[in-house]
Amino acid sequence: MYTLYIGNKNYSSWSLRPWILMTELGIPFTERLIPFNEPGYEPFASISPTAKVPCLHEGKDRVWDSLSIAEYLNERHKGVWPEDASARAWARSAAAEMHSGFGAVREICSMNCGVRIALHSVPDNLKKDIDRLGALWTEGVQRFGGPFLAGPKFTAVDAFYCPVAFRVQTYGVQLPPTAARYVETLLATRGMKKWYDEALQEVWRDLPHEEDTPKWGKVTQDLRK
Structure with a gap:
């Protein structure tokens, strides 16, 4: 069974890539979400050699980086890339x-x-x-x-x-x-x-992500919980 480690769904674009690929292709996996900069959670360094997400675990294998995860899955499942x-x-x-x-x-x-x-x-x-x-x-x-x-x-x-x-x-x-x-x-x-839907329910707010927004634009609507 695969275990996919990801970050906050509201922010983590890199985590979304393998998550949505496995979800849409019907590849079973266990999701483990570790929010950014929140105390009380296991450190990213304990699950990935780069201390970053996403990281896919299968047995003793540790597959980091979204492109590498896609190719790892391609070797084991049909439909990851087009047949043509x-x-x-x-x-x-x-x-x-x-x-x-x-x-x-x-x-x-x-x-x-x-x-x-x-x-x-x-x-x-x-x-x-x-x-x-x-x-x-x-x-x-x-x-x-x-x-x-x-x-x-x-x-x-x-x-x-x-x-x-x-x-x-x-x-x-x-x-x-x-x-x-x-x-x-x-x-x-x-x-x-x-x-x-699950991103909107998250209660975490990651300051590095939030504080950068006013530099580029103005928040006109906040739909989060």
């Missing part, structure tokens, strides 16, 4: 681009599921990232037929962009029609609804 070779190559490239890129989105639009934020402005580097997301999502849906990025089934590439879908919702990001419909498709999945 062209779609699979595209999906892996798109997932890797998310894994290593979109720095402005990460910095300015950090994941905070339970609030709505009006940005003070959209800097050029953020606009560039948003334009790239719109183009990439449009290409994937149109090339492979949708409604997901690499075809009719949810795969790892969608899991990697699920945290961005929450960011689009939080910050009211404007996208081309096809890309906007793709975000709606992700938000409507059973797993994303469950993650979102």
